[in-house]
Amino acid sequence: MPNPVILTGDRTTGPLHIGHYAGSLRNRIRLQETHEQYLLLADTQALTDNASDVAKVRDAVLEVALDYLAVGIDPAKSTICLQSHLPALAELSMLYLNFVTVARLERNPTIKDEIRARGFGRDIPAGFLCYPAAQAADITAFRAGLVPVGADQAPLIEQTNEIVRRINAACGRPVLVEAEALIPEAGRLPGVDGRAKMSKSGGNAIRLSASADEISAAVRRMFTDPGHLRAEDPGRVEGNVVFDYLDAFEEDRAEVEALKARYRAGGLGDSVIKRRLEDILQALLAPIRARRAELARERGYVLDVLRAGTHKAQAVTRDTRNEVVTGLGLFRLCAPEMVAKEANPDAGGKDLFTHA
Known part of the structure; x- marks a missing residue:
């Protein structure tokens, strides 16, 4: 068949x-x-x-x-x-x-x-x-x-x-x-600004060909929970773009759920989850970027x-x-x-x- x-x-x-x-x-x-x-x-x-x-x-x-x-x-x-x-x-x-x-x-x-x-x-x-x-x-x-x-x-x-x-x-x-x-x-996936879906024309996307610096900058400006002002404050996972991206790209599901629990309870800063996400995206996109540059030649x-x-x-x-x-x-x-x-x-x- x-x-x-x-x-x-x-x-x-x-x-x-x-x-x-x-x-x-x-x-x-x-x-x-x-x-x-x-x-x-x-x-x-x-x-x-x-x-x-x-x-x-x-x-x-x-x-x-x-x-x-x-x-x-x-x-x-x-x-x-x-x-x-x-x-x-x-x-x-x-x-x-x-x-x-x-x-x-x-x-x-x-x-x-x-x-x-x-x-x-x-x-x-x-x-x-x-x-x-x-x-x-x-x-x-x-x-x-x-x-x-x-x-x-x-x-x-x-x-x-x-x-x-x-x-x-x-x-x-x-x-x-x-x-x-x-x-x-x-x-x-939502855009990094959290206000709309990610789009090529909306200026809120991370291109597959993005440089390491562009990835870092995009993750730093990602929308999280505006009420989560201090690491010890309880935070909202729902509507938090960083967790949306972790759900999409982190292969260790148990680790994502553990991070969500810690964030909800308080005691986990935005910088920690953003650093985790950036490491994942850098590892994902680096070989794609290199292969794309080779193909472009x-x-x-x-x-x-x-x-x-x-x-x-x-x-x-x-x-x-x-x-x-x-x-x-x-x-x-x-x-x-x-x-x-x-x-x-x-x-x-x-x-x-x-x-x-």
């Missing part, structure tokens, strides 16, 4: 941070041993709210790819591919938009929350509003049965499956497979990885697109030689991978 297919990935809006590592990257390293895993560099999706800064999205492609490889994503086990270079995804997105209403897109809880958070009002980029259909295209094109997402993203998987059922009904047979959301036990290798992964993904997604349009009866409108030519496209022309 073939390994179950997983689709995951990240928007290319900047380098990744330790929140990505805790929430998804370390899980992807484990899953690549047991699943057929595709990692999508979602540059097209990143444009839905970054169209005014295309350069940022373009430049972040290599940044995210470097982070993937530095943490241990193995291109021999996981396929890393570039969304904008997979034309079948755009074609499927357009098809799927005919099987969903604007009202249903607007009711999607994930989209509603994101629209509110970004303050779009009614000035919503059309691509952003239509993201559920585009994500459905991504998931179904790779025939992914599992999609690792946070709990807040589960409504997108539900809407994907609604579209799958409508397409299958229109085709009269099960052309597409439904996907299951794979929700991690750990929630999202091997741009040709990184581009080769993206090229090979994207070419493999082009074939997979094109096959799914062909099955969908055939199931819908649309290939009857196409000359057979057009289909044959697409299966062996011209190698000429330039793309991202040929740039110096």
Whole structure:
């Protein structure tokens, strides 16, 4: 039996941070041993709210790819591919938009929350509003049965499956497979300021490529318990960012629980728990930082990885697109030689991978 297919990935809006590592990257390293895993560099999706800064999205492609490889994503086990270079995804997105209403897109809880958070009002980029259909295209094109997402993203998987059922009904047979959301036990890490989730744009994240000094500075300014003024005072663990991070990264669970008990009872200063956390983060990120710096000097290798992964993904997604349009009866409108030519496209022309 073939390994179950997983689709995951990240928007290319900047380098990744330790929140990505805790929430998804370390899980992807484990899953690549047991699943057929595709990692999508979602540059097209990143444009839905970054169209005014295309350069940022373009430049972040290599940044995210470097982070993937530095943490241990193995291109021999996981396929890393570039969304904008997979034309079948755009074609499927357009098809799927005919099987969903604007009202249903607007009711999607994930989209509603994101629209509110970004303050779009009614000035919503059309691509952003239509993201559920585009994500459905991504998931179904790779025939992914599992999609690792946070709990807040589960409504997108539900809407994907609604579209799958409508397409299958229109085709009269099960052309597409439904996907299951794979929700991690750990929630999202808060930012070091304790006021919001950690984000690349919020200035409250620790990048995977952070220097030793940057890690130290970030830990020093971490939000703890504002009422814990002296070491002997009882402190609150809930909402204390340092303990959130210890929960995420300290492997000795018994030690974390012992520290929490001492902090609650009084007698444990913030400097002690911050020092413990800094030691853990320094040990975690030092080899990632070194490997990333080494890979950054091997741009040709990184581009080769993206090229090979994207070419493999082009074939997979094109096959799914062909099955969908055939199931819908649309290939009857196409000359057979057009289909044959697409299966062996011209190698000429330039793309991202040929740039110096």
